[in-house]
Amino acid sequence: MAHLYLVDHQRLITGETVHLAGDEARHAAKSARLRVGERIQLGDGQGLIATAEAISVDASDVALVVIEASRVEKDEPQLWLAQSLAKQGRDEQAVEQATEVGVDRVIPLSSERTIVKWDEAKRASGVERWSRIVREAAKQSLQPYLAPVEPLHSLAELIGRSDSQLIALDHRATASVLDVPIEPLPGALPIVVAVGPEGGWSDAERESFDRAGIPLARLGPGVLRASSAGPIALSLLRARLRQW
Numbered sequence: 244m245a246h247l248y249l250v251d252h253q254r255l256i257t258g259e260t261v262h263l264a265g266d267e268a269r270h271a272a273k274s275a276r277l278r279v280g281e282r283i284q285l286g287d288g289q290g291l292i293a294t295a296e297a298i299s300v301d302a303s304d305v306a307l308v309v310i311e312a313s314r315v316e317k318d319e320p321q322l323w324l325a326q327s328l329a330k331q332g333r334d335e336q337a338v339e340q341a342t343e344v345g346v347d348r349v350i351p352l353s354s355e356r357t358i359v360k361w362d363e364a365k366r367a368s369g370v371e372r373w374s375r376i377v378r379e380a381a382k383q384s385l386q387p388y389l390a391p392v393e394p395l396h397s398l399a400e401l402i403g404r405s406d407s408q409l410i411a412l413d414h415r416a417t418a419s420v421l422d423v424p425i426e427p428l429p430g431a432l433p434i435v436v437a438v439g440p441e442g443g444w445s446d447a448e449r450e451s452f453d454r455a456g457i458p459l460a461r462l463g464p465g466v467l468r469a470s471s472a473g474p475i476a477l478s479l480l481r482a483r484l485r486q487w
Contacts (some may be wrong), residue, residue: 246275247286249383249389255285255293255312258419263305267436280419282310288381288389313385318486320426321347321409321433322477325401327440328359329469337438342380343375344388344477347433351395358444366395368395378428386467399446400453401437411437411455412476414466416459420476423458427484434480438473 248271253261266460271277275301285307288325293312297305324341328351338349351369353361361369373392381389397457402409408425425434444452452459462475481487 245385246394247284247385247471249288249339250285250418251384255287255291257311259311260306261381268305271305272300286387290487292387295449307441319429320431320481323348323407323433323435324473325350325352325435326473327438328357329355329441330358332467333470335376337473338376339380340474341477342377342386343384344474345386346390346477349390349392352401353395354398354440355445355448357440361395370394407433407435409435411452411457412472413459413460416461418460420460420479421459421483422460436470436473438478441469
C-alpha cells in the first residue's frame with residue numbers, strides 16, 4: 244500500500260540524511276518491514292515530496308538519504324471545508340475523506356441544529372483530534388500538504404469572514420454545486436464548502452445566507468450524510484476547476 248512518511252523540522256535536500264522516529268519509525272520498521280537499500284516517499288507537509296533510501300532501520304530510528312526532492316505547487320483557488328459537528332463520528336469521516344480529496348483547510352462548525360457540542364474543554368482536544376485525522380489521511384493518500392484545522396466557528400463567524408468564497412450545501416437549493424457562481428481564476432479567494440448538521444440548516448440560517456449573498460447549492464435530488472456531502476462537493480469542485 245502506498246504511504247507517505249512525514250518528517251517534521253528536517254530539510255528534504257538531495258544527498259542529506261533524515262530520520263524517522265516515533266510512530267513513523269515503528270510503522271516503517273514493523274508494519275512496512277522496510278529494509279536497508281529500499282526506497283520510500285517522504286514529505287514535509289508543506290509541499291515538498293522526496294524519494295529517500297534507507298541506510299539503517301530500527302523501530303526507534305530509521306535513517307534515510309534523500310535521493311531526489313521536488314515541490315508540488317498548490318492548486319488555486321484553494322478549497323476549504325467548513326464541517327458542522329456531527330454525531331457517530333460522521334464529522335471525522337468527512338474530515339478524513341476531504342483530506343484524501345486534497346482539502347486545503349478545515350473549519351469545525353457549530354450551527355443551530357448541531358447536536359454534538361464542543362465545550363471549552365473539548366475545543367482544543369477536538370481540533371487536535373481532527374488534526375491527527377488529517378495527518379494520517381494525508382500520509383495514506385500521499386497528499387503533499389497538511390490542511391490546518393482552525394478553531395471552532397459559529398455560523399455567524401463563518402459568514403462574517405472576508406477571506407473566502409462561501410458556498411452552503413442545502414438539499415433544498417435549486418442550483419447545483421456545479422453551477423453556483425464562483426471566481427475560478429488562480430489567485431482568487433479560497434472556496435469554502437459549508438456542510439450543515441444532520442438536521443440541515445434552520446430557516447433563520449438560510450435567511451442569513453441569503454442576506455449575506457451566499458449561494459446555496461445542492462448535490463443531486465437526494466440527501467447525503469454529513470460524512471459524505473463535503474468530500475463529494477469538494478470532488479465536484481476540483482473537477483469543475485480542472486484541478487483533476
